[in-house]
Amino acid sequence: MQLSTETFESKMKMFQLVIIMNRMFEVLQALFVVICLGFWNKNNAEGNQKYYVNSPACQMPAVNPFTWDTMRGFHRKKMRHCHNDSDMVTSEFDFETHQYRLHIHEHLAKPILKTKGKATIKCEYREISRDNFVKKPDNTYKELRVRTFKNHQIVPKNTNFMITKCYVKDAKNHQQLLQKDAISFIEDRLPKKKVKDFVKQQSVDPKPSVFIMGLDSTSRINLRRAMPSVFKFVSKPGWFEMQGYNKVGDNTFPNLLALLTGDSEEGVKHFCDVKKPGCLDSLNFIWKRFKHANYTTAFAEDCQAISTFNYLKPGFIKQPTDYYLRPLLLAIEKQFKVTNDYGYPYCVGRHLSFSYVWDFGQQFIDRFLGRSPMFGMIWSNSFTHDHFEGATALESLFLKYLKSFEESNLFGKSIVILMSDHGHRYNTLRLASTGYYEERMPMMFIYLPLWFRRKYPHLAKNLKTNQNRLSSNYDMYMTLLHLLHLDKKSVADFPDNLKARQCKSCQSLFLELPFNRTCQMAGIQEKWCCCQPTETVTNAHYVEDIAKAIVQQMNDHLISHDLSDLCHDFTLESVEKADRKTILSSGFKPADKDEHVYIISFKTVPKNPLFEATVRWNSRTQKLKYINVEDLSRLSSYKNDANCINQKNAKKYCICKDSLDKPSED
Known part of the structure; x- marks a missing residue:
């Protein structure tokens, strides 16, 4: 059947409109990124570089949140709701008795009750509490016996949590579950004198x-x-x-x-x-x-x-x-x-x-x-x-x-x-x-x-x-x-x-921190320190040697920690990026002038996991200082790679031998 000229033209116009709208959407997206970049540049540009921290010991650069490589695939997500019905049971704190009351909203069940003849609503709860008599109380809970309750019923003061169920019960005592829910209670167990003393003290010397x-x-x-x-x-x-x-x-x-x-x-x-x-x-x-x-x-x-x-x-x-x-x-x-x-x-x-x-x-x-x-x-x-x-x-x-x-x-x-x-x-x-x-x-x-x-x-x-x-x-x-x-x-x-047990030089932020503060003074290891500017040296001839030395230490680590039976050994696949840290006037200073700090990201086989290591390499001796393999960063997900092992740090670097037939999850 042939379309009439009028119908064909109408459909073509609709098609063109869709194309125009899609293009407008793409333009608006691009415009959003440009506006964000312009806003950033206008408000944050001071010379060539703005810093969050700028001292002789620390230069922490301000980062543009709207770079092209973060915004081009950036999509805003919508909240997905978990239910579209109303709460059958709610709790309300009674300020006279300082206890909670349970309310049953029976009107919500009227449409169902009408179809059941002589039917009624029955609501019950089971109290949930911590089981303090087991070896690991954080891994379990205690559930008490079922109790029925009525509208406006007071909740006992020792109750912290409950799971509620409401049923429609017909004349033959058949029950149909209407709703199941959970309620937590922050019970007020404060003695009146303690409250009175606190209110009085707050008027004189308030405590935050x-x-x-x-x-x-x-x-x-x-x-x-x-x-x-x-x-x-x-x-x-x-x-x-x-x-x-x-x-x-x-x-x-x-x-x-x-x-x-x-x-x-x-x-x-x-x-x-x-x-x-x-x-x-x-x-x-x-x-x-x-x-x-x-x-x-x-x-x-x-x-x-x-x-x-x-x-x-x-x-x-x-x-x-x-x-x-x-x-x-x-x-x-x-x-x-x-x-x-x-x-x-x-x-x-x-x-x-x-x-x-x-x-x-x-x-x-x-x-x-x-x-x-x-x-x-x-x-x-x-x-x-x-x-x-x-x-x-x-x-x-x-x-x-x-x-x-x-x-x-x-x-x-x-x-x-x-x-x-x-x-x-x-x-x-x-x-x-x-x-x-x-x-x-x-x-x-x-x-x-x-x-x-x-x-x-x-x-x-x-x-x-x-x-x-x-x-x-x-x-x-x-x-x-x-x-x-x-x-x-x-x-x-x-x-x-x-004082902080692991950083005696650390101090309250309500006291002025030293201007020339280093990462050591703040208890921050070199691996995590953002203070030193970097120079990219990925194509330098020695970078692959450094990466191979890192991989060798990773394999040695598997053997020394008895993991080689579970975890596959590593072979260097590629160096993705290498940066060399600039040594500021103070900070992490190597004793040897030929020693430098490198941040190297690299892939290995099997399964091409992406790692990052912060290491010290001596260009004169061609030696890599010992690294703690457990401190390596894993820049790709290990969800499908490390299920054979339950050691938290080892999960980052272990490629389980039994995972080789499963794809890695990026």
Whole structure:
């Protein structure tokens, strides 16, 4: 059948319109990148190079978030909702009894009830709690017997979590499940006198609460790129961005360990083995010090399988804080349907994995702000751990939580920290031209309430100065400690037992950091140090010799650690890039003038994993200094390569022999 001329012309016009719209979309995308680049150049260009830190000892370059190699494949993601129905059961805090009440929204079941004749609603719950009588309480939970409940029923004060179920029950006692959900409770167990004393003390000598919010794998650079509205929120008066903040370890554990205990992963080995129960409990976590100072404490982290203190570790034997979300997360990830997105649990039952944690944080704020000094830490992996674009999907919800915390007056009474552990460590962002800095420069924003800035103007002034000084996780530990000792006026005022155990030269950010500070002074190893400018020398004749020497040490390491039966040996495939560090007037100075520091990224066979090593090579002796193979960076994912081994550091470099028939995951 032939089309009429009019119909044909109409379809052609539609086709041309689609082409024009597609081209316009491409032009708008390109225009967006150009505008971003122009904005960056206008606001950040000072001569040829702008620096976050610029001293004779440290030149940390400011990084353009909108380079072509990061923006050309950059796509904003949409939030996918976990449910489209309303909550059948909700909880409400009764301020007269200081207890929670459960509400059953029976009207939601009316459409079903009408089809069932003489049917009724039946709701029940099982209490979830921590099982403190097993060897590893962090790896399990306790579930109590089923209890039915009625509308407006009061929740017993010793209840922390519950899983609820509501059924439609017909005349023959047949039950149909309507909804299954989980509820957490931040119960108020404070004695009245303690609250009264605190309120009185606050009017005379206020004590700041502390609230830490963390997003895994989020550099200060990607925050600007992926969450501009959040960046705008934390750019308001009272916020201080630590632009010279440099990570001290590879992944989450060593960076949070340094921040929360003042210890390094290597240093802890002298005291205990973190893979054995009880080790983590023995460390001086900062929340213990706040608890000793009569603070009410809380800690929550999503994605229980990769939690900071539980991934390939036994976690805590004693509950670490007054309020601790882990038992509920274990229960719901086991009992509810789990949908993965961005690499990890996204929807757990009817809610985002992320929301369980941040709702818990909201409850903690609502319950104790103004009634007790608080120390709270909430941490999320679900959106940002593996996918840097996951932050774009999270942006509007995350901003909503920030504004909700603001409405609860958190920022009026508390020092608030928005931070990350590191930036992205592999794949797209890490492989970009700015990837070296993306990985090593996590976001760190500190908010000081107005009353604190007025009462302690010298501390606020020092913090402002330190925004562009080199700082580290150990300094943040000292900063948190300083909040419990605001009478200390200098580094010398802190006794040795109060200093970060693995960095005695580190200090509070409320005290002015030295202008000429080096990475050694901040407890940052050469491998992670962003202070030295680099020169690309990939095509130099000696680079392949250096790479072969690295690969040889990798193979020797497999043999010496009895891994050669499980892990395939390495052969150099190619050198992708080689940079030589410039030695500044002070800093990491080799004793031998012929010795230089190189950052080399290279591929090996089998499976072409991409590694990066920071090494010292002597051009005169043609010798490579010993390297710790466990400190190598893996710039490509090892998800499908290292399932034969459960050693955390070894997973980075082991290519399991039984994985050779499986493709690597990029």
